[in-house]
Amino acid sequence: MQRLDSLDGVRGLLAVYVLLGHMAPFAPLPQWLQDVASHGGAAVDLFFALSGLVITQSLLRAGGRTAPFLIARAARIFPVFLVAFAVAVAVAPLSCGFEFMPWITATSPVREICVSTWPRAWLPEIVAHLTMTHGLIPDAVLPDVWVSFLGAAWSLSAEWQFYLVALLAARQRGRLCWILMGLAVAGTAWRLAGPEAWQFSRAFLPNKGHFFALGVASLAVVRLENGAWQRYGLVFAATVGICATQGTFGKMVPPLVWTVFLAVQVAPGAAAPRAVVAVLRSAVARYLGSISYCLYLVNEPIHKIAAPALGWLAGGNGWLFTVLWIPVATGVPVAAAVWLHVYLEAPAIRWGREVARRFSAKGGVAIVQGRGRGV
Helix, strand or coil: CCCCHHHHHHHHHHHHHHHHHHHHHHCCCCHHHHHHCCCHHHHHHHHHHHHHHHHHHHHHHCCCEHHHHHHHHHHHHHHHHHHHHHHHHHHCCCCCCHHHCCCCCCCCCHHHHCCCCCCCCHHHHHHHHHCCCHHHCCCCCCCCHHHCCCHHHHHHHHHHHHHHHHHHCCCCHHHHHHHHHHHHHHHHHHHHHCCHHHCCCCCCHHHCHHHHHHHHHHHHHHCCCCCHHHHHHHHHHHHHHHHHCCCCHHHHHHHHHHHHHHHHHHCHHHHCCHHHHHHHCCHHHHHHHHCHHHHHHHHHHHHHHHHHHHHHHHCCCHHHHHHHHHHHHHHHHHHHHHHHHHHHHHHHHHHHHHHHHHHHHHCCCECCCCCCCCC
16 A cells, blocks of 8 residues: 555644644734634544545455454554543543633633533533544534533544444445445535534534545545546535535635645645645654644643643733743643653554454455445
8 A cells, every 4th residue: 555655744734733723722822823723623624534545545454354444443543532531531620720811701712622611411421432422412412512521532433433434335435435425415404404403513424424535535546546536526526515505615625725635645746846745745744643643632631731820820921821831832742642652552553453463364254345446
């Protein structure tokens, strides 16, 4: 399988962007800078497209066997998640320290990122997170369960829903791609016509299926299959159409950006300036890609611990808080992500791959035959 060098760098830069988006609202930064860093949701959409590509490739590498694939994914996802989730649960009732930050108003976006409450239905919400089912629960059942305790973990529920669909429909990539698009169309119809109380969050696969489909369609492009770009174009057009139903041009940007990233991966010399290619394929960007999952999960709990302490230390001085906050809010999560990657994530991945390899060697039920056809 081809190594996705440029897309590894993309993963790292997206994780840093999400970190900055969580960090910026705490400080009294200029509004234009706040606006630049306020599109974390779009960055996660790009993560979903990347996941669609990588997971489809992983299924082929695993020979399509269900158990080896799930073992490898669980070893990849759960160890770091459990640590980050445990910390998030422990700090959930703590104050965010807004009383020390007079620049934060009642309507500041940071109040949606950092919440100082213990959920009333805390036990079922914890169970939902541990089973990765929190994206399947509408507001009428458990309001805001998708972002309780550890907000960033909402995307993990969507990921696991995608894994299960991929396992059930992976005999051909084309079928998987269009099943995901069908789910996205159904999700869009429900979002536009369904009762408000019974709406689902962004963590519900039908609300993000088009981005996963875009990634699945991208594999044919990466593998340079005949007609791949034409088939990708159909999925791209359908994805843009679904995004357009959300009412703003900004919602259509992620598929456009993803297409540029894909072109850089496939034809770096023709798709982008050398400086852009050099950044995406640099050792720094690729290393950030290797720690991106850890960085994505740990930054919110760390920010909740650090913000009150620095707010108290700054004594309500916004300039002093900003000077202290930026290096702490970026450096500490990166350091924690490096530690988690070295001592937990990487060993768990190696263990999962070894267990999956042994299981695969003993036999099992294959669900993918050959490379598949279509997108």
